[in-house]
Amino acid sequence: MSSPGPDHRDRFRDLYTGHFDALLSYALRRVDRPEDAADVVADTFLVAWRRRSHLPAGDEARLWLYGVARNMLANQRRGERRRDRLGEALRARLAASADLWAPDPSSGLTERAVVRAALARLGDLDREVLSLTVWEELEPREIAAVLGVSAQVVRTRLSRARGRLRDLLGDELAPSGHVVQGSTPGPRLALEEGS
């Protein structure tokens, strides 16, 4: 029998303290406004709190949290109502700290901006597989657990996503990885070196 007793509360606290930073980073990388990451993190851990007597064991819990956070992001993008106003302090703090990672006004012409723009043009699943691989440093089997697909599907997706991103970047970046001078007509981004 399960019960939300002290052991489960401690387990939840351990889960929270152990994974808060990772979850916040995950959310911050995927929201338009940093303060929205507070909602994603708060809602994710609220779900974990309510399920604390049934949390996955070991490292699986971290992957499960990513999966929940992914759903929270999807809910947020659909504009769904939040039922719980949690984390106002975190929201305010993130809003106040926004300049830490706000894009430099000139960065629209940098290599970094080009890569971000190309990532944004990928399909959701392709982008998520790439992001989880590089930013969250997850293995395909771990990504499979987050996304609820097989590891083979992740590997296939990863290969395809890299190919597509390479295609999108191909004309923009020189082999050295430096930004190419000039611009390409059409939808391609105009680039300048050293911006």
Place this chain on the structure above:
Amino acid sequence: MTDHDLDLLIRDADPFPASHSLDLDGADAALLAEICARPAVDRLSLLQRRRRRTRQASALRTRLAVSVATAAALTAAIGVPAIIAEHRAGSAGPEAGGREATRPGPGPVSTAPVTYAAAAVRVARANPRVLVTAPGWTVRSVEGFDPDAGETTFQLGPDQWHDETFPGGSSHVNEAPRLEVTWYPRDQYDAYRADRAREPHLQHVTLFGQRAQMISYSATDHAVMLPPQGEVFLELRGNVGDEAAFRQFLADHVEQVDIRTWLAAMPSSVVTAGNLDAAVREVLAGVPLPPGFDASSLGRGLALDSYQFGARVTGMVACGWIEEWQRAHESGDTAAADRAAAALATSRDWKVLHDMDAEGDYPEVVWQYADAVATAGSDGSGKAGLDGYRSALGCH
């Protein structure tokens, strides 16, 4: 550019690199305290339910994508029963295989011959089977439909959507009168009861002859939790008025019914033989069908949620079109191959896939193979993109 080079570029484009450190000024600890101060599990929240559905969908997707997903394995994986439970009103028993007799409940008795899925009957048999019998009330939705966990939402009339603005955003809220009936595993009852005991507005009522806990979450939001019956216990939560109105509603309009009556009230998202045809028609609206498509081969008696059912049906269609494309391609029938490719390309517009997309990634798999066919080329040079489609889509 190697994969390594590419990954370095992506890493450099990380909007929030690990090198960033934030001074949260204790906001993280404050959030932890806020969460831990929340009343313990009060109900399956919308978010939890969505997660549960997504987890179910994920399980299906995983199974669909596993390379060993043979037709038989797939059938077992998504819970399509091999046995059809058939019963007729007034007969001895609707149970799967006719092995058990029905214990008719006090509610209304249906008179139409109905065939139910064995899996659905298993859920019904394990359930206290509560229905709202007031005029105009119907089952609006079913969230999960397992013997030990699930929820039916009853609603009076159509949805009543209102825009609601709150700090940080706005949302669309359905304010129609509703009663949510949730069933949980019996072994969680003590934990839930203890949680409820900490609620400030806890009272007790008698429902179905049982003493039950009643909580008022707000002036018009009340819930009753019943002791276990069998392997589950029920929680009924509704917004039908003030506390007195809620009590009266439970007394006058909520009944326990027999298995067939309960199943007959379920919507198409719980697919039984009785509503299978209508459910298939709904899923296939606007979907071009491949040559020889036969919906009857879906089998009779499905008990799937809408995501799983959508995956089952659209997978059949996608498989049929890919097979047609392959046949046409190999026989040099360019026109037929083009037709198949064009039909698959319409999958981007299939409403059912867009509905499913919010819950899981099966639509992505369909679109992936539709794209693969579109880019395979008339010479078939790109056919490698179709590798593994049968297991990924769950083709029979």
